[in-house]
Amino acid sequence: MTHLFTPLKIKDITLKNRIVMPSMCMYSAADNGMPNDFHVVHYATRAIGQMGLIMVEATGIEPDGRITNADLGIWDDEHVKGFKWITKQIHANGAVAGIQLAHAGRKSKAAVTKKAPSAIAFGDYDMPHALTVDEISDIIEKYKQAARRALEANFDIIEIHAAHGYLIHEFISPLSNERSDQYGGSTINRARLLHQVLEAVRSEWPLDKPLSLRISAEDYVKEGIHPQEWADIIKGIPHGYVDIVHVSSGGLVPVKIDDYPGYQLMFAKKIKKETNLVVIAGGLIEDQVMANGVLEALEADLIFFGRLSLRDPYFPLRFASRMRYDLEWPEPYIRGKKVSY
Ligand SMILES: Cc1cc2nc3c(=O)[nH]c(=O)nc-3n(C[C@H](O)[C@H](O)[C@H](O)COP(=O)(O)O)c2cc1C
Numbered sequence: 001m002t003h004l005f006t007p008l009k010i011k012d013i014t015l016k017n018r019i020v021m022p023s024m025c026m027y028s029a030a031d032n033g034m035p036n037d038f039h040v041v042h043y044a045t046r047a048i049g050q051m052g053l054i055m056v057e058a059t060g061i062e063p064d065g066r067i068t069n070a071d072l073g074i075w076d077d078e079h080v081k082g083f084k085w086i087t088k089q090i091h092a093n094g095a096v097a098g099i100q101l102a103h104a105g106r107k108s109k110a111a112v113t114k115k116a117p118s119a120i121a122f123g124d125y126d127m128p129h130a131l132t133v134d135e136i137s138d139i140i141e142k143y144k145q146a147a148r149r150a151l152e153a154n155f156d157i158i159e160i161h162a163a164h165g166y167l168i169h170e171f172i173s174p175l176s177n178e179r180s181d182q183y184g185g186s187t188i189n190r191a192r193l194l195h196q197v198l199e200a201v202r203s204e205w206p207l208d209k210p211l212s213l214r215i216s217a218e219d220y221v222k223e224g225i226h227p228q229e230w231a232d233i234i235k236g237i238p239h240g241y242v243d244i245v246h247v248s249s250g251g252l253v254p255v256k257i258d259d260y261p262g263y264q265l266m267f268a269k270k271i272k273k274e275t276n277l278v279v280i281a282g283g284l285i286e287d288q289v290m291a292n293g294v295l296e297a298l299e300a301d302l303i304f305f306g307r308l309s310l311r312d313p314y315f316p317l318r319f320a321s322r323m324r325y326d327l328e329w330p331e332p333y334i335r336g337k338k339v340s341y
Helices: 037-048 077-092 133-152 167-172 192-202 227-235 265-275 288-296 307-311 315-322 331-336
Strands: 008-010 013-015 019-021 053-060 096-102 157-162 211-216 244-248 278-282 302-304
Touching: 037 053, 037 077, 053 077, 053 157, 077 096, 077 133, 096 133, 133 157, 133 192, 157 167, 157 192, 157 244, 167 192, 192 211, 211 227, 227 265, 244 265, 265 278, 288 302, 288 315, 307 315
Parallel strands: 019 053, 019 302, 053 096, 096 157, 157 211, 211 244, 244 278, 278 302
Antiparallel strands: 008 013
16 A cells, blocks of 8 residues: 555656655745755755655746745856755755746746736736737746756756746636737637746756646636646646646635645645646645545645645654654664654
């Protein structure tokens, strides 16, 4: 029976377990977007804590694509060195390293003029500028260059951020996209930017390397996007471009979400059933019992633990102990291993 410590092979990588640290912005970079000592310590600690996949936080493909001006960036070749340092430490501690490539669109607090599919503001944010077709092409090229740098920095997985109301999600959702050209209207048109970004990224990111797509499967507004439409979009992506779907929800419009342990699992289950790709599920999961239940039922393949990994970077050691699973601890910490933890 599959459980949290069952390995998983995806294309050219093998995850030693099913525990994922999802991307979480740390708002700790300088304005130049460079990774610093904090980032190295932060990610290496989670790898020492035995998380199988560490997904580095949303990283701007251009300065205007950052959520804030304290986000990481990958718009310059100068960024590669810092990311190499992070991947080296993640790998040295036995984990797989992913990076989330992001453009915050109309939700960027770093951009003087926010960019979006249409001139529709998010809540009380400033009105964004509706991108021209040439400006869209420029952004696609920046994704391509970011993918080249991610490969150079020795990442194992690229994740395209198409969730939480940022640029790609803004094109996908009819709530924020009222364009009348080839990027608006039908599902195919709203998904065109995503397709073109994937095409560009895949021209640099080899097909034998996994690519993950982070989605908000549900907008929580009737006229917005729902899991079935997302599943249809994913099924229309060329085979082998996307290997993993990392299922989240919300963020497109400021609505209150009723969250409780496992509140996003039903979306992940639906995406898994429809696409049969590797699915990362989660949402306020705090214990190994719920996580193992999802894996046993084959409703998802991997589980993400966000806020829990901020609170306790060593929680996988605790979960193993509770499961009576004889996990190999990192050598320098073995004297701290107790029967129950
Ligand atoms: C501090 C913080 C920063 C986050 N930044 C990102 C991000 O960069 N990219 C992303 O896709 N999700 C981001 N998220 C969402 C998490 O990846 C995750 O989906 C969310 O916390 C729900 O999971 P949890 O209930 O296990 O914490 C962030 C969440 C937190 C708490």
